[in-house]
């Protein structure tokens with residue numbers, strides 16, 4: 001069948017599609033009778049046989065690749081066979097939707113998505129290159145050196161030590177428990193648990209700790225965590241904890257095993273010493289883990305937010321340090337780390353600009369704020385506040401004295417919102433306060449581009465911008481952009 005047809009296509013039907021380009025969300029774009037079809041597991045330039053999976057929307061349909069008729073030169077054997085074309089679409093493991101594409105091409109596709117979103121939604125014309133990080137960056141450099149030396153590198157880096165490029169980076173993994181007790185990931189675009197034999201994106205220690213193939217009957221999910229120090233935690237999440245979000249004040253929401261199957265004692269709110277207290281020598285909370293970034297240690301809840309790629313915390317800290325404009329930075333201003341977590345980026349600013357730096361971390365999770373106050377204890381001008389950023393900024397706008405307003409207008413605001421972005425309300429508040437610069441750490445290119453557009457309408461412009469491949473073999477990309485008053 002072809003895309004030029006007169007008779008209507010019924011769902012589940014096989015259609016032949018020419019893949020034109022990449023869309024946001026890890027799918028590619030084709031056209032069928034003029035209608036946009038988002039196609040999974042394809043590569044731009046390919047011709048594929050695909051099955052229509054969703055025709056419920058009038059403006060676009062969704063389809064899954066069943067067979068590749070004309071392959072792109074960038075197509076490679078899937079890095080995770082459980083997610084590859086060999087399985088029926090409903091059985092393909094989710095979370096590695098670019099795993100069939102050569103890493104370099106994955107990065108250029110992510111760059112295209114960011115560049116396109118910035119142009120269409122942000123009104124910014126800038127080609128963005130997505131940078132490899134950690135071992136993958138070194139592998140690329142080695143391949144370039146080989147090519148320069150005439151060693152005939154073919155563009156597919158061969159990292160040392162037998163490691164497959166773009167694997168072994170995930171230090172946080174959430175697996176789910178199926179009705180038969182089997183533990184596994186969800187299938188792509190569904191909540192069906194599928195069996196897998198391996199977890200190539202996870203660190204080797206987590207892959208081993210996952211004990212794939214076992215059955216679990218007292219939990220609905222299993223969270224796996226490996227710290228930068230190599231400590232592994234396996235946390236079982238019960239149905240009740242999963243429904244309520246389950247976070248105690250410690251941020252803990254499940255039963256945890258440490259190292260080789262040792263189980264942490266049950267916790268209550270009274271177990272929770274403030275992180276400042278813990279730093280001062282009170283007994284450590286068993287739900288606390290330690291992450292190290294360079295010389296600095298951060299304490300946090302074992303299932304609290306932490307950057308997922310093993311090199312992400314260092315990469316983003318370095319980017320925030322290097323991209324923050326020194327000429328616009330005033331250590332005495334009302335500087336902030338919004339959506340601050342346990343203080344990672346506030347510490348980066350403190351490290352760059354010195355002990356007198358004033359900075360307030362604002363975070364909605366009270367447990368994370370407790371840890372942030374301890375992690376930032378060495379800066380006399382640092383504090384951590386539990387609040388929703390939108391409400392916090394609205395209060396600031398309402399209550400700020402003329403002196404506060406001057407300190408806010410001179411301020412640097414680091415913002416690292418969740419995937420949905422900061423949004424119009426927060427961006428407009430920052431613009432009305434007239435802050436000197438916003439260092440925006442973004443995990444969603446479209447939400448970021450939309451917010452850049454709102455900043456531009458409010459009189460800011462996009463200054464430096466870098467993007468990092470902190471989620472190889474997935475469609476995700478992390479950017480750090482600086483917005484300054486135009």
Ligand SMILES: C[S@@+](CC[C@H](N)C(=O)[O-])C[C@H]1O[C@@H](n2cnc3c(N)ncnc32)[C@H](O)[C@@H]1O
Nearest residue numbers: 305339340341344363364365388389416417418
């Ligand atoms: C992407 S994480 C960044 C954390 C921190 N910057 C880091 O790199 O470790 C976003 C954080 O924002 C918090 N958060 C989400 N929505 C929020 C809101 N409306 N107000 C304040 N914090 C929020 C989450 O709990 C999470 O800790």
